[in-house]
Amino acid sequence: MLHVTNVTKRYGGKTVVDDVEFTLHETGCVALIGPNGAGKTTIMRMLTNSIKRTSGTFYLFGEKILDIRPFIGYLPQQPVFYPWMTAHSFLTHCAKLYRIPHSVANERMNELLATVDLYDVKHEQIRTYSGGMKQRLGIAQALFHRPKILLLDEPVSALDPLGRKQMLSLMMQLKSEMSILFSTHILNDAEQVSDAMILLQDGAVVEAGTMNDLREKYATAAIELHFSYDAGMYERKLQTAPFVKNTSLQENMLTVVVTDVELARQWILHICNTENWPLTTFAIKEASLEEMFMKVVERCNG
């Protein structure tokens, strides 16, 4: 639906975002991942036009568009409100700006305030709200006009575990209705909700694709073994096996990276049985996003 190409931001001679390109589909969730200072927020701000891009073209449904603001809902990293307003008066203000008729606005507001769990405090001044409440009100104002694209800048980083869980499940629910682009530096969150990801480093995209594609590409066939004792001794034994690429030991947990998972499983389980190894856990590990991330970063750093 939205295709963004060649997006660059320079401050003087310093390139903060370098030739970024990506596509958002009508539904689904895309995560913008990168360490702090990778340019995630800058990209978000260029999409919302709150900072001007040095270069870059946006295409919406194949047509070139200068400003995508009419189609987006945006939650900044730290949403700020007029402290003297209430959630109710703020959303009413927003509804008027979007020219949403009063009756529609009222119904939608009550529904939305219930969803973000602010219904009971809707007539209290925003200055009395906690950080989490402001974040939820931020989500409500971003969704109020039913945008096609939802941009969320670090929506969960500042939340407590419960708030985080609520936000992620809300995102799970929303991504079937609209396109979500969200930035995060917490890989676990990205892994939970997103269908695709864009990995940024120093303002440039270093890897991008759907989660499935990336998992396949960076799949490490690793087997995790827990022993009740003497893991070191078994490590040395396993190292002699032909299919083992490398091993690493942490206390009594042994991670074995192998070339052929099937062969390795048969061999390890067989030897455990015959030699009576004190094995407590046997697990075949799927590549986590974190490992993927580390690999990409390592590759980039040469």
Added chain:
Amino acid sequence: MQWMTLFKKEMHEKWHNKMVIWFPLLFILLMIMDPLTYYFLPELMEVVGGVPDGAIFELPELTATEVIFISLEQMSFLGTITIALVTMGTIAGERKSGLLEMMLTKPIRSLHFITSKWILYVLLIVGAFFIGLLSSVYYVAILYEQLPHTAILQIFFFYSTWLIFVLSISLFYNSFIRTPGVVFACTIATLACLNLLNQLFGHILTMFPNQLSHHLEATLLTGTISRELIGTASVTTICSLLLVLLAAFLFEKSELI
């Protein structure tokens, strides 16, 4: 429609921070201070003491027009600073706090945004000035003499254009500077430069905004509105409008972070 929404928001904000109340009170204070102190100056000096025995002060007898003009001089100085202070964060503050980053993803036209703020401050300043002027006139009437109604209206009408001009300068700097303190400094520096220009070239630039009170005084003394006064007021108003348009343009072009 959208403009009204923005305007009402500004109105509510000024109501919530009680500016509607304290701003006119401040203007009343500024305007009545001088007529009162001048009238009671001999008594004040007696009370404070320090005057040697036998010393006699011959204070000039002031006319109502002269007293009201001392009041206006106070406005030109403290009133101007007050306007610059209360308006310095009207956009810059919202920009700095991050409010604009979120609000301006919503369909808000720059011109509406700027003019909604401008009109509200115009009403507030002009209103406060009117109340301040009336209280000053009231004390002048009690302590000195009654000022003619036409003179009051002339002062109100023409002097307001100067106050609006100060507001417009502040709004102009607000449109692209993100620190309220810097906006304030720029506004005051601009006014100081204009004042300097006026002193250097005032004899050529007869319709320079800073000439306004000079022409106004002449008009009040002669009783007929001079062409220079109308010209200066027009120039000042046109400058204000241009500054507002320029502010909307710069606001559109500037980054919101």
